[in-house]
Each structure stands twice: as structure tokens, then as C-alpha cells.
Amino acid sequence: MSNVAPEGTLSFEEAVMARRSVRGFLDTPVPAETLRTIFTLAQQAPSNCNIQHWKVMVASGQAAKRLSQKFIDVVLSGKGPEPDFDRLEKFEGIFRTRQVETAQALYGAMGIERDDKEGRMRAALRNFEFFNAPHVALLAMPKDFGEVLALDVGMYAQTLMLAMAAHGVGSCAQASLSNYPSVIRDFFGLDDHYGLLMGISFGYEDPSIPANKTRVPRTSIDAAVQFIDD
Ligand SMILES: Cc1cc2nc3c(=O)[nH]c(=O)nc-3n(C[C@H](O)[C@H](O)[C@H](O)COP(=O)(O)O)c2cc1C
Numbered sequence: 001m002s003n004v005a006p007e008g009t010l011s012f013e014e015a016v017m018a019r020r021s022v023r024g025f026l027d028t029p030v031p032a033e034t035l036r037t038i039f040t041l042a043q044q045a046p047s048n049c050n051i052q053h054w055k056v057m058v059a060s061g062q063a064a065k066r067l068s069q070k071f072i073d074v075v076l077s078g079k080g081p082e083p084d085f086d087r088l089e090k091f092e093g094i095f096r097t098r099q100v101e102t103a104q105a106l107y108g109a110m111g112i113e114r115d116d117k118e119g120r121m122r123a124a125l126r127n128f129e130f131f132n133a134p135h136v137a138l139l140a141m142p143k144d145f146g147e148v149l150a151l152d153v154g155m156y157a158q159t160l161m162l163a164m165a166a167h168g169v170g171s172c173a174q175a176s177l178s179n180y181p182s183v184i185r186d187f188f189g190l191d192d193h194y195g196l197l198m199g200i201s202f203g204y205e206d207p208s209i210p211a212n213k214t215r216v217p218r219t220s221i222d223a224a225v226q227f228i229d230d
Pocket of ligand 1 (some may be wrong): 102173198216
């Protein structure tokens with residue numbers, strides 16, 4: 001394989017910098033051939049002992065709309081989340097600070113005030129509308145594999161989202177879609193021993209959606225990376 005980006009696609013650095021969470025999409029579907037190219041690239045992600053334990057389910061078009069409606073029915077029924085994997089309830093310290101700043105950037109772009117509970121609820125519900133995306137991918141792995149093997153699915157997810165970015169396709173990673181795994185089990189006939197980790201809504205960005213004006217910064221590498229060289 002050549003190390004030059006194919007015509008019409010972004011280079012690695014361009015794709016990394018272009019990828020950001022897109023929360024508003026056009027109806028235009030991604031052509032089937034582009035989908036195959038993108039998912040073939042993602043399949044190159046590394047995994048422990050090359051076991052390739054990600055299970056990926058994609059709903060498009062009317063199927064995505066039907067799936068979205070099933071999610072919304074469950075959310076509006078008032079049923080609480082029943083995720084397959086444990087997760088931290090609340091961030092503390094610097095992680096809480098960054099979480100709040102990120103929420104402020106998103107709600108600020110959407111024009112939602114801090115005390116506008118209804119606005120925030122509506123914004124949260126947009127997750128289950130897949131932000132109007134014509135496609136959604138759900139990522140699962142065997143339930144008993146644990147945190148270390150979940151890393152591999154994370155690597156798959158980022159490879160997938162970068163492949164999308166390189167092909168001009170926007171995406172949003174969504175832990176929120178793992179809140180109601182029974183919806184996915186019914187819809188895709190997912191085996192009970194698989195647990196749902198996350199979803200990714202994707203398609204072509206609608207630049208007119210205010211949420212898509214959101215930009216969130218990163219700290220300098222000095223806060224994250226320790227180099228020792230002597
Ligand atoms: C595993 C994971 C789960 C996420 N879950 C959600 C989600 O449920 N809803 C959402 O709007 N954004 C979600 N995000 C997007 C993050 O908020 C976003 O990646 C972060 O703020 C950095 O912004 P950027 O993606 O635009 O660079 C998630 C991201 C990751 C990596």
C-alpha cells in the first residue's frame with residue numbers, strides 16, 4: 001500500500017486535525033463503496049493477539065430512523081440506563097473542570113443557558129436521534145473481556161473515525177448509546193454474551209447546525225506525556 005494519501009482523501013495529519021465531534025448531519029447517505037473503504041481501513045486496527053474481538057453493527061437510512069425511535073421510546077419511558085460495563089459516575093478535580101468547560105463550549109454554541117434544564121434535556125435527547133445522522137455504528141465486545149481488551153475496541157473506534165475524517169465523513173463517538181443495550185440486542189439480534197461499549201453516529205456534516213460550531217481545546221503535551229532521556 002502506498003504511503004501517499006489517495007486522491008480526494010486527507011493525509012494522516014490532516015485527518016487527525018479534521019476529526020472532531022459532529023452533532024448535526026445532512027440526510028445525504030455515505031455511498032456504499034465509501035462505507036466499505038472506511039470499514040476496511042478500520043479493520044486494520046491492532047488488537048491483543050490479533051483476536052479482533054470488536055463486533056460492529058451499522059444501521060443506515062430507514063433502519064437508523066427505526067432504531068433511533070426505539071431508543072427515544074425507551075428514554076422517554078423514564079427507564080434508567082442499564083449499561084453492560086461499569087463506568088465512573090462523576091469526574092473530580094481537573095477532569096471535572098475539563099468536563100464542565102467542554103459542556104459550556106457545547107451548550108454555548110447551541111445557545112443553551114446554564115439553568116435551562118429543558119434545553120439540556122433536549123440536547124441530551126439529540127444523542128438518541130443520532131444528531132440526524134443517516135448512519136450509526138454500534139460497537140460491542142464479549143462481556144467478560146474486561147477493561148484491557150476494551151482498549152482494542154477504542155483503537156478500532158479511533159481508526160474508524162480517522163478513516164471517516166480522511167474521506168470527508170463526520171462522526172461523533174457516543175457512550176450515551178451504550179446506556180440501553182437491550183434496544184441493540186433486540187434490533188440486531190446481538191448475542192447475550194456481547195456487551196455494548198459505544199455508538200458512533202456518522203455522515204456528512206451539516207455546517208448550519210449551531211452545535212457544530214463547538215471547538216474544544218487540548219492541554220499541552222507536557223500535562224500528559226513524561227519524557228525521560230538521559
Ligand atoms: C468514548 C467516547 C464517548 C463519548 N460520548 C459522547 C456522547 O455520548 N455524546 C456526545 O455528544 N459526545 C460524546 N463524546 C464526544 C466527546 O465529548 C468529544 O470527543 C470531546 O469533547 C472532544 O471533542 P472533539 O471530539 O470535538 O475533539 C464521546 C467521546 C468519546 C471518545
